[in-house]
Amino acid sequence: MRLRTMIGLVLAALLIPLTAPASQAETRAAAFDPNPTISGPGVPAPHYAQGARGVYAPNYLPGCPYQRVCVAVLDYQDDRINTWKIWDLYQCGKYSLNDWRSRGWIRNNQSGSAVAVRMNSASTPLTPSHPVANQWRDVDWEPAWYFKPC
Known part of the structure; x- marks a missing residue:
């Protein structure tokens, strides 16, 4: 015993x-940690922005260079912070989006009437499209598989 x-x-x-x-x-x-990536013509290296959880993201997201479309997707989130992965796209073409989940941001700082478009898995454009407006606009990345900046 x-x-x-x-x-x-x-x-x-x-x-x-x-x-x-x-x-x-x-x-x-x-924690939310999907590791989103993008592939397509001339993809630049991403940069990052981080802010406190609950703070409106455009308050800490950077500007977008002239003649580019900037896209931001949530890369990491826990109970304290949000980290956004950001790409400044400058070449026309079709980009593939991998592990882009949840909501994010688009800032179209091109000139003229260039429109940025998200597309679903069948390459059908999703609405709304994103005309030139040099400000961050809220977007749902969940249904998007592809992206055309112009």
């Missing part, structure tokens, strides 16, 4: 450290 009790205590002691890291892993798993 005494041996069984000791074995039970040893097993219990071994299980306690195993459950503590699991609860920490569950906390980390609650």
